Amino acid sequence: MKWMNQLAIGAALACAGTAFAQSAGPLKGEVVKIAWLDPLSGLMAAVGTNQLKTFQFFAEEFNKKNAAGVKFEVIPIDNKLSPQETTAALRSAMDRGARYVAQGNGSGPALAIIDALEKHNARNPGKEVLYLNYAAVDPDLTNSKCSYWQYRFDADTxxxxxxxxxxxxxxxxxxxxxxxxxxxxxxxxxxxxxxxxxxxxxxxxxxxxxxxxxxxxxxxxxxxxxxxxxxxxxxxxxxxxxxxxxxxxxxxxxxxxxxxxxxxxxxxxxxxxxxxxxxxxxxxxxxYGYNNMEGVMQKYTDQFKAKFNDDLYSTNIYSVYMALSETFAKIKSTDPAKVAAAMEGMKFKSFNGEVELRKADHQAQQxxxxxxxxxxxxxxxxxxxxxxxxxxxxxxxxxxxxxxxxxxxxxxxx
The missing domain is CATH 3.40.50.2300 (Response regulator)
Structure with missing residues (x-):
């Protein structure tokens, strides 16, 4: 299938990076693996496929230049929109060396990630994993079920x-x-x-x-x-x-x-x-966005369309990469435990203006x-x-x- 070929190409680019274009930075050449856990099958496969392409697209863009000089690698795993499958996918991702995990479709899978990471991180100091929530918007995830190991980049319900x-x-x-x-x-x-x-x-x-x-x-x-x-x-x-x-x-x-x-x-x-x-x-x-946004996102929207013949709509994934690369550069480390601490209260400029990662609950204010x-x-x-x-x-x-x-x-x- 055409889109599978496009994903394979995108994954290869994201993994390989572009060393000659890699920006100078304190962590030049260090590889940061992000496990992407969302649906690639079932009725919501079209949404998941688009968002995976978006993660891979921005990995490629940030691999050309970012403040820390790191290279991002995206590891896609189909969670079938199931909390149980998500837990298994998370274990697989960690076995493959991922210490960052991204998910957004469904608050059930999001809660499964939070529960698993609370246990894993407590039991494995020095091997912590950080959850980058880009679209699971149940307010409870940053209220009664909030976690230090989660940052949410979408606006909640x-x-x-x-x-x-x-x-x-x-x-x-x-x-x-x-x-x-x-x-x-x-x-x-x-x-x-x-x-x-x-x-x-x-x-x-x-x-x-x-x-x-x-x-x-x-x-x-x-x-x-x-x-x-x-x-x-x-x-x-x-x-x-x-x-x-x-x-x-x-x-x-x-x-x-x-x-x-x-x-x-x-x-x-x-x-x-x-x-x-x-x-x-x-x-x-x-x-948090709309079609024809002025500024940097319009350029990316046009490039995404030309590359995939698809529309870029999960634009806050750009904010995920921006927050990570700026934090890596600031603390000169990609250690998730240090990154989690450094991102508390962080403010950075994104495509829709200034974004603050509120310290109290790790909810993006935008x-x-x-x-x-x-x-x-x-x-x-x-x-x-x-x-x-x-x-x-x-x-x-x-x-x-x-x-x-x-x-x-x-x-x-x-």
Missing amino acids: SMKMEVLTAFMKDQPDIKNVYLLNQNYSHGQQVSTYAKAMLSRKRPDIKIVGDDLHPLAQVRDFAPYVAKMKQAGADTIITGNWGSDLTLLIKAANDAGLNAKFYTYYGIVSGTPTAMGAASAGKVYMAS TLYISRWEKADAKHPYSPENTGYTFVPVKTYDPYVASTPTSCQMKRPS
Whole structure:
């Protein structure tokens, strides 16, 4: 298959690096292995495949030049979106010498990593492993289940809902909201936070439906869309991602549902095609980025498209590499225990402005945006999946607006 060949090429480049282009630095030539544990099979394989290519793409870019002079190597392992498979994959990764692990799809696998690393790191001083969470957004992961050995580079469910509802508060046409979400921690949290925040900011809004469905198992969302129409919903809030959002949007458009969608992951593989022209002006997204961002990310987006004929949407993976390379250079070490300590409270410049890794819970604090699906134009020419449409920013929220409090009681090594 074409994409497997592309992944193999990308992996080889990431492993080999480009020694002649390697930047001078205190750790010049040292290899840092990052194990990537996410789905490459099942209904969410398209999402995982894209994100793996993104990790490999940025490994190649940072291998050309980074502050520490290190070379990054990505070790991909299919976790099948399963906590049990993730635990086995983590053991395999550590056996292969990885002391950094990246994962993002599903909070169940994320919690499995946290639990495993808490035990491993306590029992194996000097062989610690650090978890780089780039997309698992259950708020509990940096609250009641927070870990010293995890840093989260995405905004959590509550942070994105904070800006979604801040925007919705000023939309007078919103009257009847239907909640549809995946039945696992993230989806449950979307429902909980949506009801709490709308009640506080727009108590006049009615919640006319609140459904949960199995994760990555539903193939026909027509029955859910029928319930939305019957309930008179003018607005849908969903944290769905991957095939669960793609198929939901397709069913809504097929049924002629006249409602706006407020989403977290409208930009993810498959969904832009499902939206197409029928969803213009009707789908909103809360995220740390959007299509046609000015600055460094636009260059990378274009390069990624040219290389893989695919869209770069997990742009915060750039932030992962930026934080690591700057920390390595600062402390002149790639030891995960020393890196974990040095990254507490760290501030660095990324594609979306200054990012702070909050010391209290290791949750990234960053600028968030509300964008809307619209027809591409001269000002916003980049179009995901060649649809002729794109996400255009309509509101920017500074980090302090999106920030939510934490109840984390961080247990740090003695």
